[in-house]
Amino acid sequence: MVWASEFSDLFLLALLAGSRQSARSMPVLVAGSIALDDVKTPLEEHRNLLGGSASYGCVAASFYGPVNLVGIVGEDFPKEHLDLFKQRNVDLAGLQVVPGKTCRWSGEYMWDLHICETRSIALNVFEHFTPVLTEAYKETPVVLLGNISPDLQHHILDQVRLPRFVIADTMDLWIDIARPRLLELLARIHMLSLNDSEARQLTGETSLIKAARRLQDLGPQFIAIKKGEHGCLLFGEEGQFFSCPAYPLEDIHDPTGAGDAFAGGLAGYLAKDGDEVNFAGLRRAVVHGSVLASYNVEAFSLEKLRTVTWAQILDRFDTFRCLSQFDG
């Protein structure tokens, strides 16, 4: 009885603490940008927000298990943002804090929040970022190469020893200015995550079905095509296909980082799910990524992911099932 009671207390404590790191969770390496953002939507404008693909990715992944962060910030980087990473138990051995200014991005969303115009970008300390991974980081089994230049993605992947699963994200900029290096990267990764417009841009195919097949021919076994309010398509081997709905949000406050939170949740779930990646697990991983992305857009920056609980994640996962399932 005493043991049972203690067990029960531990279980409750784990639930309250987020219950996210099961004994089996493998670590995830999350590499990407860390930035200070100014974001304007038709209704609101906020400055000096925590942003960048690695920030969203590592916080999202942290709900599932240990995260090794690879990134760089300047001496101006606010302590409160470092504190958030620490609260989320993110390993910061790979975070360089160097003299100079943190990367800055400023963007404005148009009326329907689908189109974002970059007003300015200043790479600052990020410009000459050439990370050297620690021995522990080199052994990370699941790797998320967040949206950064393909050169930098290659540089990081070169240092990881026999990763079990590598996911890369990208964006229109790299398709425009670094296509050859991006195509080389595709041959080295297991999964590519990108937007529908980027899939069309990269392949020249109008049909997303054809675009995914073309991308698979270039290397990755799995392609996740993000369609924003229309959900996400997952393509696997031999015609395997999964269509994940979007969570029906009446109000989206800030779409920034949705794709990064998606990739982080997906990578985190895969690392927690176990040794073997199979399509059933990838379906669940895509739903978890969608859950994190749907929470993320409910507030600016990481304000929602900062407070969301493991119970809320599981609850929304169940909601995703409710809204997409039907009986025979």
Next chain:
Amino acid sequence: MVWASEFSDLFLLALLAGSRQSARSMPVLVAGSIALDDVKTPLEEHRNLLGGSASYGCVAASFYGPVNLVGIVGEDFPKEHLDLFKQRNVDLAGLQVVPGKTCRWSGEYMWDLHICETRSIALNVFEHFTPVLTEAYKETPVVLLGNISPDLQHHILDQVRLPRFVIADTMDLWIDIARPRLLELLARIHMLSLNDSEARQLTGETSLIKAARRLQDLGPQFIAIKKGEHGCLLFGEEGQFFSCPAYPLEDIHDPTGAGDAFAGGLAGYLAKDGDEVNFAGLRRAVVHGSVLASYNVEAFSLEKLRTVTWAQILDRFDTFRCLSQFDG
């Protein structure tokens, strides 16, 4: 044994014949246009095709049970098209064949098949169509008011006695030129089926979630918003929500009639499903509608629905489940 053998033979015959009309199937009244279409896509052009909302709707619904067709054609209407309706066991008591020419429509699809430009339209005999329903038709429990003018939809609905479930489809033209009558119709129907762009046009809301709520406030308990390659959203009472994926087709040959086939399959399934309409049944009905629509776009006109089998419909229904389901 003899009886069992005969039963077995009958069962096999029923399967071979399409096994579509269970003893419990209620009839569906399908009202709409019947037209001869000229359709041009970037790859093909065909003339004098069977078209019109009622043609697609009644053939799609006919896979599930008896259909009472309400429509009008001229004396030029080809016998082969009448034969198709007869082959599908469609009741033609409500089909007027009158002196004059059948309604004609000509349209051209742009490169990605999303945008269709109407080249010409000639209502011909349809212009003064004021159908009078037979006594049997007046008792039809499930009514599909296909895409025709709201005035005509009212005129038909006025004659049906206590219908159990009324579905209406519409289009941008009626939202433009007959908005007041369309809004009046909404108060008289159980379900509205329309495109995403039409939902936004009719409500002025960008968010489809908000648009659906606005439409429900105007009358229908259920709203189906068709999103083409992104599937379909179904909204019910008290926040009930279902997201139906799109079937992943590599090649769409002719999108004409997809929405009409969707509504026909949906109405047909509901009539077959039983007396009480509930949200679980509506989910399945939306999937059946999506199955019929996905087959329909695989060929011009009704060429695919002419040959598709009940087994193929059930097979694709199962595929829809495979491509949208995930475990916990």
